[in-house]
Every structure is written in structure tokens, then in C-alpha cells.
Amino acid sequence: MSQSWAAPESTATGHEPATPKRQKKRGDGAERLDTIYRSISDAVIEHRLKPGVRLREDALAEVFGVSRTGIRKVLQRLALEQLVTLTPRRGASVTRPSVDEAKDVFEARQMVECGLMEAAARRITAADVKSLRDMARREREALRNREQRVAIKCSAAFHGRLAELSGNKTLADFVGQLCSRSSLILAVYGNTGHLGCESHDHDNLIELLAAGEGRKARDFMGRHLKSIEASLSIVEEPEAAPDLRDIFSVNP
Template sequence: MSEPASATQRIVDAITAAIVERRLMPGTKLVEQQLADLFQVSRTLVRQALNQLSRDHLVKLQPARGAFVAEPSVDEARQVFEVRQMIELQLVRQLCKSIAPAQVQALREHLRREAEALARGDVTGRTRLLAEFHVLMARLLGNEVLADLLADLLARCSLIALMYQSSHSAEHSAEEHVAIVDAIEQGDAKTATRLMQEHLGNVERNLQLHPRTVDLATALRIAA
């Protein structure tokens, strides 16, 4: 990889990680000169990185206003989870057919790291690891295209969770991951698929994708 391309990717990776780890909030303005100073690169390279992040739907470019961390709509949130259901249910089915002991061990090691991050109250670490669990399963199938696709979807899910304040606890997610791995290790595709469907459904259901108020009177607590 050439030096400019490497520098551009470094910016993309840093911003993506900040989104996945919930350090960058939706709607945050990304000032080109500030980023150029932080990464010690030209604004041209920063612009290239922002354009790439825009194609990945993580950044919104607004004419005459600049770049902002994306703010997914309710419809987009639902569509992202619908795509994840399609992909990840098939993913666990395939893993149940082909999983090897060494691959189970890799999943168990990841679960151990999740548990350690939870135990020490490492919010950034646990958030990253809970997302990476899903990407790891794709990598264990040897499908890097699928792994990259899931990584993109997980980054968008992090933005969605930030906007709609998921109450689905990290502890609950980690417990569900353990149950999924148990089923995969046993080659129980039916159970693994059901557990993954429930896991994704639980995360989505706990997002506040419905408006809290339906009209002005309700919002102002004025009786009809």
C-alpha cells in the first residue's frame, strides 16, 4: 500500500473505531483542518478519508457545511437489522456444519476477553469486542468479504445504538454470545439460528425506534 493510501486508511480506521467504540457521537462535525493537524497529513488525504467514510454511510457530507458523523434514520436502522438477520442466521448455520475444534477455541478465547472487559468495567473495550464477535464468526468461515461487510454493518449499528439509546445491556449480549457458541460447538444449527435471531431481535427491540410522543398535546402533557 502506498504512503498516501496508508495515511488515508489510518484516518478511516481511526474514525470507524471511534464510532464503533461510541466515542464519536452522531452529528459530530468533522473539521478537515483539525483532522489534518491531528493526523499530520494534508487536507487532501483527510478529504479522501471522509469520502470513503461517506460511501460506507458513516459520514454525511453536506455542501457548504462540511462533514458530519452520520445520523441514521429509523427506517435505515430497521433495514440494517433486517440485513443482519439475513446474513448472520445463514452464517451460524454454515459454522455449525464446518466448525473445527481450533475455531471453537478461538470463539471461546474471544468470549473470555469479553468477560474480562465486562469485569473491569472497560466500556470501550467491551463495546468493540461485542461487535467483533460477529465479524470473527465470518472470518472463521474464511470469508473476508463477508467479514468486511459485517464490520461495516456493525459500525452502522453502533451509530444507531448511540442515536436510539439501546437498553440492551452489554452483560446480556455477552451471555447470548456464550449460548450461541455453545450451540455452534454442538453443531446444533436449529438452536444456534434461533439464538442468533433472538439476540439480534433483542438488540433491535430495545432501541427506541418509535417516537416517545405522538402529538404536541402529549408532549406538553396537556389533557385532551
């Protein structure tokens, strides 16, 4: 598939439009590649890069000003987290979860996130409660302002933070990966303007945890995740080439 960057407009003198300047290489150091990884991961989670979209190494290398080797390392890291699919002779593309994969992800979330609620209720502090309330408030504001991308990111961060409160870093990291994959599922099967959960659900979870009601929080989390899954419908979106310069705010 060809890249869909918009061509520069012709000049007033009638000359051919100038070729965009190639980004100056900034090196492939670990810190730089980690920044690129976060940029692409965020673009996937926030639905700026749609499931199924092809991610060309040469285009990304030009946008970020690094080598194709560096981009390849980033894409391999994203593939390990199942945000990107690597296909022989076709390259990388944003993962498009199947119906069965979507069900598996939510089943895993039921098992893991619900199971962590009792530990979270035992360990939660007043500072944690305040932080969670701030996160829930930002999510509500984003939904109210129809800032879908921000709301999606806030929701994923909220669930990740709840998992961290359990004290089990391994499972918390796994929940973070499941939440990232859930954002892809919402992009493919979700309804526009709806994240699959009621705006007050997270507030209710906070109150249960703050009161030390771990079992009730576990049960409520189960219903919460079920409501998200129940909101999904199979809606196929046509594959389209992304404007990488626009997505990552890179000027020619």
C-alpha cells in the first residue's frame, strides 16, 4: 500500500513542489528508541493508528529521524505486546484482533483484574484514593468534552493503576498489556463515542476499595468488564494508509 502523505502545494512561480526535507537522523540510542516506542504505542492505544494499518519501516524511519534498523527494533517490541503484527514480505501493521481474540482478552481481564481487587483493597492508601479520583475525574471530563482519545488513555491508565495497587508487579504489567489490547478491540468492535462502561463505574470502584470492601470490588469489577464486553459489536473498518506526519506532529 502506498503512503498517503499529502503532497506539498505548487509554488506561485509554477515550479514543481519541493520534496519534503528528510528528518535529520538523531541516533538510535536506547532512550530515543524508547521514546519512539511510546509514541507509536500511544498512537495505537488512542486510535490515531487504526487496526490493520500498515506501518512501513522506511516511512517511520523518515518521520522519526532514525535508521530502519532502529524502527525494526521498536516494531519487534510492539509485536511482543501484540499491538503490532509482523508478516513476512508484508512487514508490520497495527494488530486487528479477531472476535475470538477479543473474547480471550476480556476473559483474561476477568480472571486477573477481578482477582487483584481484594489485595488492592487491603493496600490502598488515602493518597491512592485521591490519585484515583483525579484519574476518574479526568476521564469523565474527556468523555463530556467528546475527547475520545483522551478518555481511552485515561481509562486504560485507571485500570493499570488499580492493578498496581495489588502489589504484584508481574500481574500489573500483564493488566497493562491487556488494557492496551482492549483499546484495539474497542477500535474494531466498539461504538463511536462510547467506551463500553458507565462514567460512574470507576467512581464506584474507588469507593468500594477505599472502604476496604475487596470482595464487593471484585464482583463489581466483574460486572464492569462484562458491560464493556457486552457493548462491543462486530464492525469492520476499511484499511487506510495513515498520515504519519500528522499523527506524530512532524513537520517536513
